[in-house]
Amino acid sequence: MRPRMLGAVLLLCASVAMGFASLVIGTENIELGTVVQEWRAGRPVADSPALSVLFNQRLPRTLAALLGGAGLALAGGVFQALLRNPLATPYTLGIASAGAFGAWIAFILSDAGWFVSGVLGIPSVQVFAFLFAGADVLLVYMLAARKEHSSPAVLLLAGVTMGMLANSGIMLTRYLAAPDRLVAMDRWLMGGVDVLGYRPVWTLTLGVAPCALVLLAQAGKLDQFGFSGELAAGRGVNIKWLQILTFSVGSLMTAIIVSVIGPVGFIGLIVPHAVRALTGPRHYLLLALSLVAGGGFLCFCDIIARKILPGETPIGIVTTLIGGPFFLYLLMRRKFTDWDA
Amino acid sequence: MSCQLIATEVSFAYERDKCVLNGVEATIQDGSVTGIVGPNGSGKSTFLRILAGLLHPDAGSVHLNDRALRSYSGRERARSIAFLPQSISPAFSLSVFEVVCLGRYPHSSAWGSLSAQDVAVASRALVQTQTDALRHRDFGSLSGGERQRVLLASILAQEPRLLLLDEPTSALDIHHQVEVMALLRHLCRDGYGIALVTHDLNLAARFCDRVVLLGATHCIVADGRPEDVLTGPLLSEAYGSTIRVGQHPFAPAPFVMATLPEGDGS
Ligand SMILES: Nc1ncnc2c1ncn2[C@@H]1O[C@H](COP(=O)(O)OP(=O)(O)O)[C@@H](O)[C@H]1O
Ligand SMILES: [Mg+2]
Numbered sequence: 009m010r011p012r013m014l015g016a017v018l019l020l021c022a023s024v025a026m027g028f029a030s031l032v033i034g035t036e037n038i039e040l041g042t043v044v045q046e047w048r049a050g051r052p053v054a055d056s057p058a059l060s061v062l063f064n065q066r067l068p069r070t071l072a073a074l075l076g077g078a079g080l081a082l083a084g085g086v087f088q089a090l091l092r093n094p095l096a097t098p099y100t101l102g103i104a105s106a107g108a109f110g111a112w113i114a115f116i117l118s119d120a121g122w123f124v125s126g127v128l129g130i131p132s133v134q135v136f137a138f139l140f141a142g143a144d145v146l147l148v149y150m151l152a153a154r155k156e157h158s159s160p161a162v163l164l165l166a167g168v169t170m171g172m173l174a175n176s177g178i179m180l181t182r183y184l185a186a187p188d189r190l191v192a193m194d195r196w197l198m199g200g201v202d203v204l205g206y207r208p209v210w211t212l213t214l215g216v217a218p219c220a221l222v223l224l225a226q227a228g229k230l231d232q233f234g235f236s237g238e239l240a241a242g243r244g245v246n247i248k249w250l251q252i253l254t255f256s257v258g259s260l261m262t263a264i265i266v267s268v269i270g271p272v273g274f275i276g277l278i279v280p281h282a283v284r285a286l287t288g289p290r291h292y293l294l295l296a297l298s299l300v301a302g303g304g305f306l307c308f309c310d311i312i313a314r315k316i317l318p319g320e321t322p323i324g325i326v327t328t329l330i331g332g333p334f335f336l337y338l339l340m341r342r343k344f345t346d347w348d349a
Numbered sequence: 350m351s352c353q354l355i356a357t358e359v360s361f362a363y364e365r366d367k368c369v370l371n372g373v374e375a376t377i378q379d380g381s382v383t384g385i386v387g388p389n390g391s392g393k394s395t396f397l398r399i400l401a402g403l404l405h406p407d408a409g410s411v412h413l414n415d416r417a418l419r420s421y422s423g424r425e426r427a428r429s430i431a432f433l434p435q436s437i438s439p440a441f442s443l444s445v446f447e448v449v450c451l452g453r454y455p456h457s458s459a460w461g462s463l464s465a466q467d468v469a470v471a472s473r474a475l476v477q478t479q480t481d482a483l484r485h486r487d488f489g490s491l492s493g494g495e496r497q498r499v500l501l502a503s504i505l506a507q508e509p510r511l512l513l514l515d516e517p518t519s520a521l522d523i524h525h526q527v528e529v530m531a532l533l534r535h536l537c538r539d540g541y542g543i544a545l546v547t548h549d550l551n552l553a554a555r556f557c558d559r560v561v562l563l564g565a566t567h568c569i570v571a572d573g574r575p576e577d578v579l580t581g582p583l584l585s586e587a588y589g590s591t592i593r594v595g596q597h598p599f600a601p602a603p604f605v606m607a608t609l610p611e612g613d614g615s
Contacts, residue, residue, distance in 0.1 A: 089440070092440040093440075228454065234441055235440070236437035238432075239437055240454075242402075242403060242427065243427045243455055245454070284441075
């Protein structure tokens with residue numbers, strides 16, 4: 009228990025440090041001294057370059073990375089338990105592809121002059137991404153849940169198939185789109201937390217926070233379900249309800265995140281894995297720390313995207329470049345006998 | 350206070366028109382071991398799931414202490430009845446102690462954090478099943494016999510009154526079979542009520558107080574003391590083949606043996 013707790017505290021510190029670093033590091037580094045000075049002096053944000061960069065760009069961007077990364081990592085841990093599969097991610101059920109398909113439809117529609125400006129000030133790309141991701145999840149569920157308990161395998165296969173269908177939809181929209189629009193559309197696919205203003209941050213907060221609380225509260229039941237569904241049922245866990253709840257809330261949260269920051273990959277896969285190596289498989293620690301580490305990891309990737317590679321690299325590329333090799337390392341290091349039951 | 354689980358006229362079908370249980374009855378009483386036997390596919394596991402409250406009968410009723418089992422909440426039910434399924438396949442590895450602590454679910458908070466009392470009960474369950482030495486081992490690395498004893502410990506940590514066990518000895522060698530059955534007898538003396546599904550009629554004859562015999566037609570063929578139920582004619586009816594019963598050579602119990610139609614020399 010002791011080393012686990014120490015690891016947990018270190019992880020928490022690292023994530024907080026990433027959040028701070030993400031505030032000050034960028035194309036132009038911000039001097040903390042200057043910020044404090046100008047803040048003390050009561051200068052209006054608009055008059056101070058340092059304050060303006062901090063509050064109008066860095067802070068919303070950092071918050072978006074923290075919230076998006078936290079949510080994706082948590083959803084990954086939950087889906088791995090729900091599908092009883094270590095390679096499950098929040099995107100296994102096709103949410104990312106379906107969301108991307110929706111976003112591309114929105115691009116095409118606006119080019120065709122059917123401009124839908126958005127709902128309640130939320131851009132149409134975001135709205136479409138969310139609606140398509142939601143439709144995907146409903147379809148997957150209807151396909152898989154006709155029996156008393158939906159079998160994880162059927163859920164997984166239905167999700168993978170829906171993802172492939174959405175991908176061919178993306179190909180089709182690509183084919184139909186004006187060539188000069190492809191750059192913008194591709195850019196969306198690569199993801200980004202370079203949000204403008206606080207509206208996306210609010211969307212993320214309202215989407216992630218309640219879902220995360222609901223999912224964290226299922227930790228004990230996920231432990232039971234992961235050990236044995238039937239044994240869990242005998243102990244009074246309502247398996248069907250647990251499946252429906254984690255499936256729908258996890259999907260909702262993922263869909264909201266994807267609609268705002270795009271289908272940023274690998275976080276939902278590697279963060280729960282790395283955290284599991286530290287905490288063991290009990291879900292209360294695993295999920296809580298995945299939340300923390302996910303936020304820190306996406307901040308870290310965003311700093312790299314901004315600073316280390318020339319120009320602004322799309323964050324999805326950074327997470328994949330870091331996440332892929334790291335996952336291979338985890339694969340080689342871990343004994344996987346415990347998963348192949 | 351005594352604890353009693355009574356199934357009356359239970360019928361069940363997974364799919365319409367494919368009856369798996371047809372008017373089946375049983376009483377599971379604390380302080381006694383009940384064996385549920387019958388041919389493959391006769392519905393033994395299904396019956397045990399219904400007794401455990403995992404499935405609800407299409408007709409008939411199940412009552413726990415004179416109250417309909419269905420009216421209990423899951424956790425409330427689990428504090429009286431523990432159910433061990435036929436096979437389990439954990440999705441990730443836990444230590445033996447963690448596995449046993451999972452049994453505390455019906456008593457613990459939603460977060461799954463453990464109180465000092467939970468830990469004490471889990472430790473006692475380890476001692477009861479003589480698995481204390483395995484406490485820190487990986488559950489996945491245990492032998493079949495050790496696994497079964499640890500699963501029993503995890504069931505006991507639930508502090509139930511009745512244990513419903515689906516083929517608890519079928520994966521074990523002859524020595525471990527007897528060891529687990531002796532443990533169950535011991536628990537029975539401590540006041541637990543036990544119902545177990547088994548294919549080993551001789552084991553049932555030796556260790557059970559009552560035997561419920563299900564037939565291939567999904568009805569009860571006989572229910573009573575082993576020496577009354579495990580007889581040639583009744584077993585032959587249930588299994589639809591010739592089964593001979595004699596006296597066990599060195600134990601006061603019936604000895605059961607199946608024979609082939611043309612006679613296999615026995
Ligand atoms: N989940 C299920 N869905 C549909 N049919 C089932 C299910 N489980 C068992 N059955 C069927 O019910 C019958 C009885 O099964 P079971 O209770 O497992 O028998 P036993 O344990 O006596 O071998 C079998 O014909 C089996 O195929
Ligand atoms: Mg069976």
